Amino acid sequence: MKIKRYTLRSTLLLSLLLFTAAAFAQESSIVQITGQVKDQNSGETLPGVSIQIKGTISGTTTDSKGVFTLKTRLKFPFTLVFSSLGFSPQEFEVKNTTSRIDISLATQTLLGKEVVVTASRVEEQALRSPVAIEKLDIRTIKESPAPSFYDALENVKGVQMTTSSLTFKVPNTRGFNIPNNFRFMQLVDGVDMQAATLGVPLGNAIGPTELDIASVEITPGAASALYGMNAINGMANLQTKKSIPL
Structure with a gap:
């Protein structure tokens, strides 16, 4: 019985030493x-x-x-x-x-790649767009000296703003300068925002506010191939923050 006890103790001691050595080797x-x-x-x-x-x-x-x-x-x-x-x-x-x-x-300067959705109804880079398109991103809107982002459209290349009243401005492109631009389409996140009775966009009367706007995409040329005859004179697509492009 004593021999068996000594053997058991020796086995336990040997196992403990081996476990300690393995743990030390693993830690080391x-x-x-x-x-x-x-x-x-x-x-x-x-x-x-x-x-x-x-x-x-x-x-x-x-x-x-x-x-x-x-x-x-x-x-x-x-x-x-x-x-x-x-x-x-x-x-x-x-x-x-x-x-x-x-x-x-070392510091690194990254040039942002502008993305547009109006040109082909899918998200793509502005340089690869099949048509000429101008864009006001949120940074340009914040740095613009205009009273509102809609007034800043007057500084976009190829766009002329006609002031019909104090709060009613009509964007015009392609030289068609009329008070009511029936050939210019205005969208908000891809949704047409023309007046139901007049058939023309009422400026930004029913558009997004300054806090909600993320960017504005202007197509100075004809966009009727994708958006119908109402866009034969051009189109403006107002993108709001966290919007899902159509």
């Missing part, structure tokens, strides 16, 4: 990488920079002082990808953990 295989990210121009630290191990989903972000700590079990070498809004992404190959990683990100 974790690699910890630290560093700091700064702005290349100003030298200031950058908080919220995303650091990701290339080809994996493992990563972290920098704190308020631009410092980051990343733990991984991957074997050397591997590549870290640093990215942040307004800065060019940068890659850094990590070969060991003997030194601290200091990264400087």
Whole structure:
């Protein structure tokens, strides 16, 4: 009985030692990488920079002082990808953990790609539109000195505004300058907003407000191939915020 007890105790002790050794080996295989990210121009630290191990989903972000700590079990070498809004992404190959990683990100200027939906009834880039189309985005509307976004249409190329009354302005294109433009269509998110009895758009009397407007797309040329005879003189499509193009 004593021999069996000693054997059982030895087995338990050996198992405990093996488990401890395995846990220590597993803990020792974790690699910890630290560093700091700064702005290349100003030298200031950058908080919220995303650091990701290339080809994996493992990563972290920098704190308020631009410092980051990343733990991984991957074997050397591997590549870290640093990215942040307004800065060019940068890659850094990590070969060991003997030194601290200091990264400087350069600012990046991105040109926005304007998207239009009026030209072909589907969302597409403005440069690839099959017809000439002018657009007032939300930034242009905010920077316009006009009293309202509808008044800013007067500064769009190929558009002439006729003031019929104090609050009634009629857009005209293609040289047809009449008080009531029967050949000009006006849409709000793809919906025709002409007056039921007059058959002409009453300016922005029944259109979106300044707070709801997102962009205005103007087709100075004929758009009757897609939108019928009422658009033979041109068309204006007022897009509201979070609208779904037709």
